[in-house]
Amino acid sequence: MAAAPQPPGPPQYRVYRARRFARTRTAGLEALRQRRKSGTPLRPRGPLTVGRVLRWLVVAAIGWVLLSLVLFLLSAQLEAGPGPETEQALGGGGNLLTGATVLVLGTDERTGASIDRSQTGPPRADSIMLMRASLGGVRKLSIPRDTYAEIPGHPAQKINAAFALGGAPLMIETVENFFGGAVRIDHVVQLDFADFPKLIDALGGITVENKSRICSPPFDNFWRGINFPKGKVHLDGQRALGFARVRKNRCAPNETDLNRAERQQEVVNAIRRRLLAPTTFFRLPLVAWRAPKALVTDMKGPALLALFADMAVGGSGGNAHVLEPSCLSCGPGSSIIVSEGAKRDALDYLLGR
Template sequence: MSDSGQQGDRPEYKVYRSRRGLGGGGGASGLEALRERVRPDKDPDHGPAPGRRRGGLTPGRVFKWIALAVMAWLLFSFLVFIVSAQTQTGVSDNAKEALSGGGNSLMTGSNILVLGSDSRAGASIDKSQAGPGRADSILVLHAAFGSVRKLSIPRDSLAQIPGHDAQKINAAYALGGTALMVDTVESFLGNDIRVNHVVEVDFQDFPDLIDALGGVTVENKTRICAPEFDNFYKGFNLGKGEQKLDGRKALGFARVRKNPCAPGENDLDRAARQQQVVSGMRGSLLSPVSFVRLPAISWRAPKAIKSDMHGPGLLGLFTDLVTGNSDETNVLKPSCLGCGPGGSLVVSDEEKRASVKRLEGR
């Protein structure tokens, strides 16, 4: 084989120039630069480098996790409220038909009639009172844009009940239920007001809601001693001054009428006590302790009421009552105490018109 043939069989190689080392130096310096790049920031002699700490709990992270936990707890409580509200029975079809159209959104303004009654058979408000089934408390709310105004109608106010004679307004509930009560309240307050929604509070379940709140604190202005009060409570007694009440005592405080220890009290004093209970509930709900109880409260609240509104509507109303701008309750002032038929209270038309204007912010 010739020399030229042997040279032709040899493979050809390309010669590449080596790159400059990392960091601009030669091989050794390039290797050192690479080590510097991958070297951890943590120096065993000097601790972690500033600003590069990983895995620790910083104040920002703690605040973030607390905020997420609070939001999750609130969301869970809201869902519990809606589920509980959806499982409750609503008001009768007759009551729904009696309600006026419009005002379906609490954002645009709605008038809500709140009635307090006792569903227990044979239960009476006072043994001296005529018959069960009368509305024990009558309250009109005007809810709009996160604010709630309240008007309390004394249950002994003289009213012309549609289809019946003029008598105490609370008798409408016994004569025709919620539907007649809606018509009577609209007629009593005048043609300027319409009731859009109704909420019935059942006093049988009311104590459980108060207990879920951890009780309420009230300021009792006069000693209460009512041995003949309500066959469910077997009498009611309460000392003067600041009192922390559980559910049963709070209900007794709100409902008692005849107080031998203060014979001069009337239905207006009773309405003022009811307002104290409502304010006490709001205060208890806003306390830090109640935040832990919030799911239990959310479950109990809808069980104490019946309404034409469903879960979201009721949730909006409760939220406005608790967190919104809520004025003090305005109580209708009678021009004559006990001078109407059956000892009823007479309220002038001027007082009614002025109260409705304040209620609706006109």
């Protein structure tokens, strides 16, 4: 009987396939070496077209904006807040999407790294502004610093004294009581006069519309005084701060604290215009880094970014809205008196009623 056939052995082509792969790989590596020696590109480059250049520019622009956002959020995160007492005094019920009321304070610090090292004493609120910010819109209302007001726990006097007596918490309470409790302050922003000029310089300066010639005698650290012509004036950071803080104008001796408040709002409007200028795009990372450093606020990075966006896109660049007085320098201590009707009208404007 014949023996059963044996099953076939393993395929004999494994060595053959391996050798063929090795030869192919060796040939490929040799081809690459030859291309490199001859300078021939590994992949053929397509022609440089307008579409390709535009795509590169769009990618670069997106990267530039993202870098600026990261720097803004990082800078805001590194800045200290106003303190727990101030945060407890805030209403905290509004947000920048549906509407929030922000108290903006500029103070005349008189000691340390002050803008005015020649004086002593507690700081007072040099500028007081309420901002009603919501998605795509901002309304601004300036309160003259000499306005007569009841200060909780203290005698009635000029409203800017509240900051000297109790800092931002008492200032918040005083402003809310001034309007009869009809408005709650959700956030506070205090301008840092040491870093505010640096923000203006990061923007490349601002251009303001000066309504009257200014001839100011010496004040603060402006030992030689300040002079500004009427009309459009381009200012660097230090001169912009001086423009906002001019107290006396020899060229217009009839100016009052209301004119000063209007100049402060003009500085805010000029910053907004500069933010929207095309040339600011090239400065965006530096501006993003400097902006949070010019402020002391309870708002964290995203909320502060939303406020800047609302100011840039929806902030009104029109005439300044200043609280209308009943009479000037006729109250105690030459203070400004504001009627209850004027307060209601101002709140109607601020809240959009």
